[in-house]
Amino acid sequence: MNHESAMSETSPNSLSHSSSATENSAASEENLRSDYIKICNFNFFYGSKQALFDISMDIPEREVTAFIGPSGCGKSTLLRNLNRMNDLIDGVRHEGDVIVNGQSIYDPHIEVISLRKRIGMVFQKSNPFPKSIYENIVYPLRVAGQNKKSVLDETVERSLKGAALWEEAKDRLHDSALGLSGGQMQRLCIARAIANRPEILLMDEPCSALDPIATAKVEELIHSLKKDFTIVIVTHNMQQATRCSQRTAFFYLGKLIEFDITTKVFGNPSQKQTEDYITGRFG
Amino acid sequence: MHATTKDTSLTRTHAAAGEPFVWLTAMGLTLGLLMVIGLLGIILANGVPVFWPKKVYEVTLKAGAKNPVPGGGESFAGELVQTRTKRIPVLTATGEVETDQKELQYFVGNKDVYGINFAFVSRVDIEKQALPKDIYSIERMEYGDAFVYPLDLTLADGTKIEAAVNPEFPSLFADAVKASNALRDEIGHIEKKEIGRINAQINDLKVKGGETKDSLNQIAQLEAQYEKLASDARTLRQEQQAAKITFRAPNGTIKTQPISEVVGFYQPNDLGLFQKIGIFLHNIWSFLSGEPREANTEGGIFPAIFGTFVMTLLMSIAVVPFGVLAAIYMREYAKQGILVRSVRIAVNNLAGVPSIVFGVFGLGFFVYFVGGGLDRWLFSDYLPTPTFGTGGILWAALTLALMTVPVVIVATEEAISAVPRGMKEGSLACGASKWQTIQRIVLPASVPGILTGLILAMARGAGEVAPLMLVGVVKLAPSLPIDGEFPFVHLERKFMHLGFHIYDLGFQSPDSEGAKPMVFATTLLLIVLVVLLNITAIFIRERLRKKYATGAF
Numbered sequence: 040m041n042h043e044s045a046m047s048e049t050s051p052n053s054l055s056h057s058s059s060a061t062e063n064s065a066a067s068e069e070n071l072r073s074d075y076i077k078i079c080n081f082n083f084f085y086g087s088k089q090a091l092f093d094i095s096m097d098i099p100e101r102e103v104t105a106f107i108g109p110s111g112c113g114k115s116t117l118l119r120n121l122n123r124m125n126d127l128i129d130g131v132r133h134e135g136d137v138i139v140n141g142q143s144i145y146d147p148h149i150e151v152i153s154l155r156k157r158i159g160m161v162f163q164k165s166n167p168f169p170k171s172i173y174e175n176i177v178y179p180l181r182v183a184g185q186n187k188k189s190v191l192d193e194t195v196e197r198s199l200k201g202a203a204l205w206e207e208a209k210d211r212l213h214d215s216a217l218g219l220s221g222g223q224m225q226r227l228c229i230a231r232a233i234a235n236r237p238e239i240l241l242m243d244e245p246c247s248a249l250d251p252i253a254t255a256k257v258e259e260l261i262h263s264l265k266k267d268f269t270i271v272i273v274t275h276n277m278q279q280a281t282r283c284s285q286r287t288a289f290f291y292l293g294k295l296i297e298f299d300i301t302t303k304v305f306g307n308p309s310q311k312q313t314e315d316y317i318t319g320r321f322g
Numbered sequence: 323m324h325a326t327t328k329d330t331s332l333t334r335t336h337a338a339a340g341e342p343f344v345w346l347t348a349m350g351l352t353l354g355l356l357m358v359i360g361l362l363g364i365i366l367a368n369g370v371p372v373f374w375p376k377k378v379y380e381v382t383l384k385a386g387a388k389n390p391v392p393g394g395g396e397s398f399a400g401e402l403v404q405t406r407t408k409r410i411p412v413l414t415a416t417g418e419v420e421t422d423q424k425e426l427q428y429f430v431g432n433k434d435v436y437g438i439n440f441a442f443v444s445r446v447d448i449e450k451q452a453l454p455k456d457i458y459s460i461e462r463m464e465y466g467d468a469f470v471y472p473l474d475l476t477l478a479d480g481t482k483i484e485a486a487v488n489p490e491f492p493s494l495f496a497d498a499v500k501a502s503n504a505l506r507d508e509i510g511h512i513e514k515k516e517i518g519r520i521n522a523q524i525n526d527l528k529v530k531g532g533e534t535k536d537s538l539n540q541i542a543q544l545e546a547q548y549e550k551l552a553s554d555a556r557t558l559r560q561e562q563q564a565a566k567i568t569f570r571a572p573n574g575t576i577k578t579q580p581i582s583e584v585v586g587f588y589q590p591n592d593l594g595l596f597q598k599i600g601i602f603l604h605n606i607w608s609f610l611s612g613e614p615r616e617a618n619t620e621g622g623i624f625p626a627i628f629g630t631f632v633m634t635l636l637m638s639i640a641v642v643p644f645g646v647l648a649a650i651y652m653r654e655y656a657k658q659g660i661l662v663r664s665v666r667i668a669v670n671n672l673a674g675v676p677s678i679v680f681g682v683f684g685l686g687f688f689v690y691f692v693g694g695g696l697d698r699w700l701f702s703d704y705l706p707t708p709t710f711g712t713g714g715i716l717w718a719a720l721t722l723a724l725m726t727v728p729v730v731i732v733a734t735e736e737a738i739s740a741v742p743r744g745m746k747e748g749s750l751a752c753g754a755s756k757w758q759t760i761q762r763i764v765l766p767a768s769v770p771g772i773l774t775g776l777i778l779a780m781a782r783g784a785g786e787v788a789p790l791m792l793v794g795v796v797k798l799a800p801s802l803p804i805d806g807e808f809p810f811v812h813l814e815r816k817f818m819h820l821g822f823h824i825y826d827l828g829f830q831s832p833d834s835e836g837a838k839p840m841v842f843a844t845t846l847l848l849i850v851l852v853v854l855l856n857i858t859a860i861f862i863r864e865r866l867r868k869k870y871a872t873g874a875f
Contacts, residue, residue: 124747129658156753166748168763169869179752182762215869231752 105284159232202230222253369846387447395573400428629817636719645730681789684721713794716813726779737771
């Protein structure tokens, strides 16, 4: 594969295995891939309108990568392409490729359903199903054909603990999920996203509809999840990006302007546009 | 506040506030409500009193009255139906003068004696009007009610009880009627159920077994059974006919009838409130549970209620999957474009096709083509007697399902498109396939909307008559579509229907004036049935709506 060339063409990857990812869990694993998600010369069109222009980037394994940029810059579009969610929209078209763990997601042999099983997603608006908390969490297992009660029970507990919702929800697992508060619902959606042990977790502005306390909880959660998952998060909140992510990509008008270690992007951006954006001069 | 005080032009503010249009809309609603309430009021006011026992007047006419007493004599007895004003010539000292006169209409009963059911009398012709306490209203199997004075009762053992002498007479009469009614039920059971079953078996053997010795033997056995049952029934009937009642009609005619002809009786002018309520409830019950008699103008309408109910149920079973699947394909799978748009328009237009056209289609397609094909394929032994190749409850239900399917499609499409996009995406992001998403997320969330469609479809289907007349409804069905005879559900049978019953009673009956109360009562019942079906569906929908309330969006 063109693994080597990808390494060289993108920004400083030698430092990519930043402290937290390695110290937490990688003891048993050999070296983590620095190009776990590899986006190669990716162009994307809504009908005739081009939304993404020639994007190439490598997202490393078990780190939090933040996408920032003004509204309409294409960061959500790119995120939604990683699990092919954009396929649902009529008249879309793409060029280039996205390679996850060495395999193209557009490979005709790969089924989009199995791809989405490997890539969990949390949406901007929490979208619990009108079912019980329990059924919400086991949904990914049930659609995969897993109906064994012991497995389901174990999954519910693990996911809710993983999403820091266990203490609040353990006594009402069979109540409707719609009775939860906004922040709890979003954490429930995270629990659902991690229930079937995906490899990657995509988060599309997960905190934009939450109050500061709920936001803090979700951020804490992101922090604890990164030891098991590769996380890509889209956010409008630059403080959030600095708090949660190891790497930050700045998009503007469908182009990737800068992609680097978060502290560098915010502390010493190499591009003028990035600096203007993060200092609030536009956007 | 400031702005309004400055603006002094009254007309402008009124127009701006749109108040005339608010009034207009309110008027429109009021008009609609008034019409609906008026219609329901008329039906209620005419339908409910049918069951309430009315007083029976004995009317004596003056000599030389314009309209003579029906059946001759000086007096007659009857229930007052209505009083109306009529301009009629009256003989006075100065000759005939046209004046407004009250005319009274009585239901006189005793059709066997009088030959008519109603008497119209001018008030001026009435000599006297009395409420005799000892008059009986007797409900009979034939010729309708009789308003008579009983003379004596002859029991089966020959004992004669004089009504005038024996104070026990009413209770003895009631016992005799009760016994006869029990016998009638027994005879009915033998003749309809057991003999019917044996007939069906013999018919079956004749068709299938042909001339083989085995089948001939069996037929002979069955015929022996038949003979025995028939003679049982004959014995019972003789027993039933042994007791007799003799009565005198108000005009003096004396008549003797076997008790077997009597269904029930009461003394209309000698009733307390509770007795009246008892008779009222009894009448309602026998109306709801009984079989029709005398060209449907008397007795109950149970077969029609049952037929309507079963047909509506079958229609719902057929229309929901059909409509829902079509809607899912159109909304979720089909590529939205000109083709889908025109299909949608066509579906909406289908709802506007006159129902009789659906009836003709049902007759041509379901009855002759599908039913005829089934007959040739599965029931060829019975031909030329058609089994499915003639109108039946299944074809009627399918025809109505076809007629109401647009309603369900439109309602389902709306419900599906109202399911939040985020929920579908959430499901897909969990690794669910599109079909799993539809099945587990979209459909449950749209069930309330689908039920709304079903409610509308049922309301339309249950009240429809015209297409049914072509595809299987009959005046009088010999047996119900569901009964205790194997295979229990007989989809090929013809059935009775409340809507058709109304039409038949009101416009096809030999005595439509006499059938009028029944028409109102049946109409009332049809409305009640539709309302009940709707309330059930609404109840289910509300429960589901609570369950699937998407409060998060």
